[in-house]
Amino acid sequence: xxxxxxxxxxxxxxxxxxxxxxxxxVKISSNEMPTPPSxxxxxxxxxxxxxxxxxxxxxxxxxxxxLGNRFxxxxxxxxxxxxxxxxxxxxLSAVCQPGTQVVFPWRSFESYxxxxxxxxxxxxxxxxxxxFSQQPDRPRPHLRGxxxxxx
Numbered sequence: 413x414x415x416x417x418x419x420x421x422x423x424x425x426x427x428x429x430x431x432x433x434x435x436x437x438v439k440i441s442s443n444e445m446p447t448p449p450s451x452x453x454x455x456x457x458x459x460x461x462x463x464x465x466x467x468x469x470x471x472x473x474x475x476x477x478x479l480g481n482r483f484x485x486x487x488x489x490x491x492x493x494x495x496x497x498x499x500x501x502x503x504l505s506a507v508c509q510p511g512t513q514v515v516f517p518w519r520s521f522e523s524y525x526x527x528x529x530x531x532x533x534x535x536x537x538x539x540x541x542x543x544f545s546q547q548p549d550r551p552r553p554h555l556r557g558x559x560x561x562x563x
Contacts (some may be wrong), residue, residue: 426525497523508533517546
């Protein structure tokens, strides 16, 4: 048994519950694709395997530059990561103070209720209306002044 003790805030985080999947189903919510990678993708992977013994560029500069050029923005406006959950935690870490309220639609992205308390912020889930719509301008008297609201 380990003597490693986790912070109470970590122990109280909601657990991620992956969606159930039927046999042969494609889990689009998990970024699964219904078709195998294209030959061009497989060739690019094979090329990159030649340098797998080297530490990757932590800034992903070539990728961010290419994406910036593709979408007409500067590389400094492009954020890449190991997935949307990791990028969400990084973004929240950059802008949240302990106790910051983060408003998000619920039920929606399953990482919101896990990521927000991870950075010491307070989650404020707002139930979606019928047909999964929102009313972001609706008064919410329970909110404090320091909050983030993104659609």
